[in-house]
Amino acid sequence: MLSHSKPRIEPFGPQHVAAVRAFNQRLGAGGISWRFPERWVPDWLPNVDGARVYQEFFLLLEGEDVRGAYALKHQDVSLSGEIQRVGSFYLPLSEGVINPAYGLVASRLLQDAMRRVPLLYSVGMGGRGTQVARLVRAMGWPMQVVPFYFKVRHGSRFLREVRYLRRGRWGAALLDLAAASGIGALAARVADLALTRWRTDPAVHVDAVDEGGDWLDALWRSCAARYSFAAVRDGGTLDQVYPAPERNSRLLRISRGGHAIGLAVVRDAPTSFRDSKYFGDLQVGTIVDGVAAPDHADVVVERATRQLEERGVDLLVSNQLHPAWRTALRRAGFIRGPSNFLFATSPALAQRLRARDPLWRAVHVNRGDGDAPWPGDRATLENWHEPFSSGIGP
Numbered sequence: 482m483l484s485h486s487k488p489r490i491e492p493f494g495p496q497h498v499a500a501v502r503a504f505n506q507r508l509g510a511g512g513i514s515w516r517f518p519e520r521w522v523p524d525w526l527p528n529v530d531g532a533r534v535y536q537e538f539f540l541l542l543e544g545e546d547v548r549g550a551y552a553l554k555h556q557d558v559s560l561s562g563e564i565q566r567v568g569s570f571y572l573p574l575s576e577g578v579i580n581p582a583y584g585l586v587a588s589r590l591l592q593d594a595m596r597r598v599p600l601l602y603s604v605g606m607g608g609r610g611t612q613v614a615r616l617v618r619a620m621g622w623p624m625q626v627v628p629f630y631f632k633v634r635h636g637s638r639f640l641r642e643v644r645y646l647r648r649g650r651w652g653a654a655l656l657d658l659a660a661a662s663g664i665g666a667l668a669a670r671v672a673d674l675a676l677t678r679w680r681t682d683p684a685v686h687v688d689a690v691d692e693g694g695d696w697l698d699a700l701w702r703s704c705a706a707r708y709s710f711a712a713v714r715d716g717g718t719l720d721q722v723y724p725a726p727e728r729n730s731r732l733l734r735i736s737r738g739g740h741a742i743g744l745a746v747v748r749d750a751p752t753s754f755r756d757s758k759y760f761g762d763l764q765v766g767t768i769v770d771g772v773a774a775p776d777h778a779d780v781v782v783e784r785a786t787r788q789l790e791e792r793g794v795d796l797l798v799s800n801q802l803h804p805a806w807r808t809a810l811r812r813a814g815f816i817r818g819p820s821n822f823l824f825a826t827s828p829a830l831a832q833r834l835r836a837r838d839p840l841w842r843a844v845h846v847n848r849g850d851g852d853a854p855w856p857g858d859r860a861t862l863e864n865w866h867e868p869f870s871s872g873i874g875p
């Protein structure tokens with residue numbers, strides 16, 4: 482492979498746009514639906530004005546041709562309160578997927594990212610069996626599944642309309658979920674919830690806010706050390722990750738007695754026209770992200786859930802790794818479904834983490850750590866859908 486000229490990896494620059502487009506076209510002609518962004522300045526998290534969190538795009542070039550590409554997000558994470566610069570590796574694309582001659586490209590991409598930022602992690606990856614998950618495992622990266630939870634709100638309607646739902650991709654996915662979780666358990670849960678009353682604490686208030694501020698900085702500082710691994714979620718960072726002008730997510734400040742105890746990031750609208758194709762009439766609400774001490778995860782999830790329900794969603798979904806956030810989802814009526822959303826760390830980061838939390842019991846990871854907040858074309862719910870169609874089973 483790559484015999485004609487020595488391959489090199491370079492940051493995506495203006496001179497490469499046509500070659501990236503040609504790479505995308507070859508992938509498309511080969512039946513691959515993934516595309517690499519064709520803008521060399523990322524439309525989400527660009528590296529401007531001393532940003533603490535930003536993306537870089539890298540290309541593997543053979544002569545003038547692009548044979549592979551990946552995205553690297555630079556950010557601060559807290560390791561039990563100690564702030565570290567780390568990287569997130571994602572969106573790897575290799576010509577190897579359509580031409581076996583380029584089989585070594587993928588490992589070159591990952592090695593390049595590990596060389597640039599040894600403390601590296603990756604989330605998502607579409608499940609343990611995918612090429613990218615196999616690749617990172619082969620490189621010695623430990624990984625865990627980030628559990629997926631869902632809650633069918635209008636359960637009786639859902640069960641009644643099963644035949645209609647089967648026609649839509651999301652409907653079929655829901656049925657798969659129901660089957661995987663046990664339709665009986667689902668029905669029982671729905672009946673149970675009909676009788677369940679929320680534990681309403683009158684001192685708790687929820688406000689939709691436009692941006693984080695000092696209160697979020699203070700909240701983040703107060704809970705950072707409670708997690709062995711958590712991406713920094715202070716005001717400035719979240720304003721960048723969920724940019725206000727094109728925000729399709731809402732920030733909810735949860736306070737008790739006038740004191741902020743949590744933040745939830747929720748979304749209840751399809752992110753693009755393309756998504757509505759998969760949803761049909763089904764309204765899906767997502768608890769994308771959250772900031773709170775583990776002992777306040779309950780109230781944050783409860784209020785986020787109620788907010789989404791009040792807006793009329795039919796189905797709620799969330800991925801959470803931390804045990805307190807998972808318990809909170811169960812208490813709010815969610816059921817665990819099959820997940821293909823993974824969290825994996827480079828050996829160097831794993832070593833740091835192992836010293837603090839050998840079993841990763843205090844790692845706070847959710848969809849907010851991936852590119853789900855990305856308002857661009859990568860953040861389509863097709864990425865949510867795929868796990869269901871391929872991820873059922875043990």
Ligand SMILES: CC(C)(COP(=O)(O)OP(=O)(O)OC[C@H]1O[C@@H](n2cnc3c(N)ncnc32)[C@H](O)[C@@H]1OP(=O)(O)O)[C@@H](O)C(=O)NCCC(=O)NCCS
Nearest residue numbers: 515572573574575577578584587588606612613615616619
């Ligand atoms: C993800 C992607 C970049 C991986 O590239 P690839 O050429 O298909 O992957 P490779 O075959 O090089 O690597 C995966 C396999 O090679 C092995 N491998 C690769 N490099 C290795 C190395 N240096 N040492 C040991 N094993 C290695 C892996 O174990 C795995 O082997 P297996 O499939 O036999 O178990 C490519 O499949 C792709 O572009 N896919 C479409 C986009 C996509 O899905 N991106 C992921 C978004 S999350």
